[in-house]
Amino acid sequence: MNQIYIVANWKMNTSISDSINISNMLINSNLDHANINITICPPTLYIYPVYQILKNSSFQIGAQNIYSEDNGAFTGEISARMIKDFCDTVIIGHSERRQILKESNQDINQKFISAKNFNLNSIICVGETIEERETGTAKEIVTKQILSALKPVSNFTNTNLMIAYEPVWAIGSGKAATAKDAQNMCIHIRNTISEISEEKLSQNIPILYGGSVNSDNIKQFISQPDINGALIGSASLDPNEFIKLIQKIK
Numbered sequence: 410m411n412q413i414y415i416v417a418n419w420k421m422n423t424s425i426s427d428s429i430n431i432s433n434m435l436i437n438s439n440l441d442h443a444n445i446n447i448t449i450c451p452p453t454l455y456i457y458p459v460y461q462i463l464k465n466s467s468f469q470i471g472a473q474n475i476y477s478e479d480n481g482a483f484t485g486e487i488s489a490r491m492i493k494d495f496c497d498t499v500i501i502g503h504s505e506r507r508q509i510l511k512e513s514n515q516d517i518n519q520k521f522i523s524a525k526n527f528n529l530n531s532i533i534c535v536g537e538t539i540e541e542r543e544t545g546t547a548k549e550i551v552t553k554q555i556l557s558a559l560k561p562v563s564n565f566t567n568t569n570l571m572i573a574y575e576p577v578w579a580i581g582s583g584k585a586a587t588a589k590d591a592q593n594m595c596i597h598i599r600n601t602i603s604e605i606s607e608e609k610l611s612q613n614i615p616i617l618y619g620g621s622v623n624s625d626n627i628k629q630f631i632s633q634p635d636i637n638g639a640l641i642g643s644a645s646l647d648p649n650e651f652i653k654l655i656q657k658i659k
């Protein structure tokens with residue numbers, strides 16, 4: 410796979426002026442990012458202003474979450490049907506949503522089905538906690554997360570699915586996984602996908618690593634054979650650092 414995927418997850422950060430400023434800086438940076446697919450995921454409220462700036466550029470826009478229903482009496486929620494006019498992609502099952510907002514594997518599966526119905530590209534996040542890692546159950550947990558998110562869906566492809574391996578202990582901690590450990594889990598993810606799809610398809614699904622990625626360590630991750638890109642939190646909030654990170658990939 411020649412393509413590298415970089416996804417910026419701003420989480421519940423940025424003001425309206427930060428969002429506009431970062432988007433303008435990206436556009437004006439004249440970043441040469443042929444073969445690097447870059448998706449910016451602002452907070453829901455700022456998707457539209459960011460879309461206004463990036464819509465005719467080579468940057469793509471993603472949402473950080475959706476609800477599984479298309480519309481109706483679901484106060485405070487937002488659907489795939491609503492975001493599809495502005496976004497190409499949606500992050501589903503981020504560990505912060507699993508842990509803080511108690512999303513289950515079943516919720517994640519329903520969201521994936523909804524995103525797929527509206528031709529959105531889903532980034533399904535998986536990853537173990539520190540306790541699961543220490544008790545040796547990390548692979549088992551990740552297998553369960555993947556199979557329960559995907560299993561009833563048979564026709565996913567590399568245009569509607571990416572997986573992000575984000576070990577919970579590496580997120581926002583400044584302690585990234587080693588590239589070797591991340592690669593091992595990404596092979597495991599690919600093998601798990603091949604159990605429910607054709608071997609060739611599992612080879613083509615982009616698998617990203619996330620957790621304390623920055624301009625200093627990005628190269629170690631993307632030079633691994635089974636890591637096709639990165640999901641980036643903190644380092645995507647500083648436009649200079651984010652631009653530097655992209656330049657390092659070149």
Ligand code: 13P
Nearest residue numbers: 418580581620621642643
């Ligand atoms: P950090 O890059 O801040 O560790 O966040 C990773 C993440 O959760 C991206 O979704």
